[in-house]
Amino acid sequence: MIKVALIGAAGYTAKEFLELITRHEYLELDSIVSDSLTEGTTINSIWPRLSSRIEKKVQKKLNNKVDVALLAKSTSESQKYAVQLLAQGIRVVDLSAAFRLKDVDIYEKTYGETHQSKDLLADAVYGMPEIYRTNIREANLIANPGCYATSVILGSYPLFFHKIVDPKNVHVSAYSGISGAGIRNTDSTYSFVERNENITPYKILGHRHVPEINQELSSASESDISIAFVPHLAPLNKGISSTIFLEPKDSNQITATKIHQMYKEFYASEPFVRVLPLDNIPSISNVVSTNYCDVGIFYSNELGKIVISSVLDNMVKGAVGQAIQNINIMFGLEEKTGL
Secondary structure, eight states: OEEEEEEOOSSHHHHHHHHHHTTOSSEEEEEEEOSSSOTTOBHHHHOGGGTTTOOOBEESSOOSOOSEEEEOSOHHHHHHHHHHHHHTTOEEEEOSSTTTOSOHHHHHHHHSSOOSOGGGTTTOEEOOHHHHHHHHHHOSEEEOOOHHHHHHHHHHHHHHHTTOEEEEEEEEEEEEOGGGGOTTOOOGGGSHHHHTTOOEEOSTTOOTTHHHHHHHHHHHHTSOOOEEEEEEEOSOSSOEEEEEEEEESOGGGOOHHHHHHHHHHHTTTOTTEEEOSTTOOOOGGGTTTSSOEEEEEEEETTTTEEEEEEEEOTTIIIIIHHHHHHHHHHTTOOTTTTO
16 A cells, blocks of 8 residues: 555645545555644544544644655645655655746746745656656656646647647636635635626736746747636636637648547547547536546637637646546556546
């Protein structure tokens, strides 16, 4: 069995991880560490849904040697924990954005804080198996991607990789369920009264996931990209839907069928990316509580526009499902195990 420690237990991602690990045949939950919960608290008293499935009690610090730790902490806390855990020979999968961006200046500008563990950035592997599977196998530190970023990157990566689209003309309209705001958010904006029967854009042209989208798609296209990204809060518990608008460099060289075939070939061996039949519209309801990302492809030769629709569960493929997928790869397990 692979012994796992969960560092941070009070948030939605921690709850989702605990749900998933109960059905994983090779991962053993050894320890649950939390700064905010009282030591000795049983996890099922925090999350009654887990009663009779997880009897572990919360610890203030990690006392046991484990094989891998999942960090469900803030960026600044993750930076500290990662240093300590790696020094003990414990591999780390970090759910925060602490190690996603390779450029420390972009990180500090984006997150408004000094990076405390910048020496680890070079060795951190961006945890998107569809792109970095080989690197993930040997990695000691995985930077789990953001939820919006996962949706947009998986949705558009083949087009940038094959250099089909104009990298300076990228527009995304994305919608997320409220769980993405976190369990402790007391802003009335996230109350039922404000969210029910309402959709609201936020952080227009300034969302924190944009730099990691830029980083990965620029790498794929071997050129800088420019993305206008507008996220929205939707009256959903979970789920992300990203609509990606792109322009081909040469509309005379492509057709909808060619684009669709390109995607089918690119993701042919990927267990968690489902390329839908041409012109089929993805639906959040088909991916909620799964580790799948569904991708729909649309092209108008008359308009010279490619539109990609990408949907996933922000808590699963957008967070802890992808983290477990990464752990499976790190320890040589079948990638779909427990998912």
